[in-house]
Amino acid sequence: MTDGVSTSTNLVAEFTVMDIKPFIHPQPDDQAVLAGSNVTFAAFATGTTPIFWQWQFNSTNIDGATNATLVLTNITVDQAGVYSVTVTNPIGSSLSSAVLSVYTSVVPAMDSFSLNASNQIQFTVDGVPGFNYDVQASTDLINWDSIVTVIAPFDFTDTNTANLPQCYYRLIYQP
Numbered sequence: 745m746t747d748g749v750s751t752s753t754n755l756v757a758e759f760t761v762m763d764i765k766p767f768i769h770p771q772p773d774d775q776a777v778l779a780g781s782n783v784t785f786a787a788f789a790t791g792t793t794p795i796f797w798q799w800q801f802n803s804t805n806i807d808g809a810t811n812a813t814l815v816l817t818n819i820t821v822d823q824a825g826v827y828s829v830t831v832t833n834p835i836g837s838s839l840s841s842a843v844l845s846v847y848t849s850v851v852p853a854m855d856s857f858s859l860n861a862s863n864q865i866q867f868t869v870d871g872v873p874g875f876n877y878d879v880q881a882s883t884d885l886i887n888w889d890s891i892v893t894v895i896a897p898f899d900f901t902d903t904n905t906a907n908l909p910q911c912y913y914r915l916i917y918q919p
Contacts, residue, residue, distance in 0.1 A: 765836030766791040772829065772842040776873045779821055779848050785814040787840050789831040800828045821846045847872045850917040852896060864901050869915060871896030876918040881911055893918055 766789040775783055789795050789812070799809035802825045806814070816823060824846040831838050852871030860866055871877050875896050880888040881904075891902065905911045 763835045764791045766795055766831040766833050766838045768829070768831055768838050768840045771840045772827065774843045774845075776845040776847065776875070777819055778850065778872070779819060779846055781819050783816045783819055783844060785816075785827050785829070785842055785844075786812060787829040787831065788812055789838065791831075792833050792835050794833060796832045798830045798832070800830070802826055803828070816844075819844075819846055821848060845873065850875060852877055852915045852917070854913065854915065860901065862903075864903055865905055865911065865913075866899065866901045867913070868899050869894075869896055871915070871917070873897060878916040878918050880914050880916060881905065882914075883908060883911055885912055888914065 768787050768789050770786075770788065772785040772787045775785075777783055785799070787797065789797075797810050797812055799806045799814045801823075814827065814829070824844055826841050826843055828839060828841040831840075850872055852869050854867050854869055856866075856868045858866050869877060869879075873896055876893055877896055877898075878893045879891045879900055881891055881902065882888045891904070892900075894900070902911070902913075
């Protein structure tokens with residue numbers, strides 16, 4: 745009550761449940777694995793129910809792959825490619841994709857050796873993406889020192905070898 749005046753307010757809230765087409769979150773992630781590994785792709789969805797999933801490999805439906813997750817066991821190089829999932833409900837559908845890369849070896853390659861303006865050795869390492877590699881250096885090929893462990897692919901600059909008469913490098917996969 746203010747100055748002898750009484751005020752009253754009634755609020756009425758009305759909520760309407762809207763029909764919503766599927767929204768995929770999180771999206772399935774790209775994966776890089778070694779042959780023989782197991783892989784799980786997951787695509788969770790929200791929206792009006794019921795919700796249905798259909799996984800595809802390189803645009804072809806995978807028989808029986810109708811869950812939010814797709815589990816692949818004992819992967820071969822023939823299974824590398826694009827895995828997609830179409831999520832459908834009575835309102836519509838959404839599509840999401842992920843790439844599976846399959847490697848037969850963890851052996852990395854060192855490319856593009858050069859010296860920069862400071863006389864530091866630089867090179868590029870191409871290994872299995874997302875895998876760890878230990879960069880090691882030696883001046884005599886007998887004693888090896890670990891310089892850094894990094895995730896492939898990466899560019900490397902050795903800031904410690906500018907004054908050495910010779911230096912050798914190797915990469916060791918770190919599981």
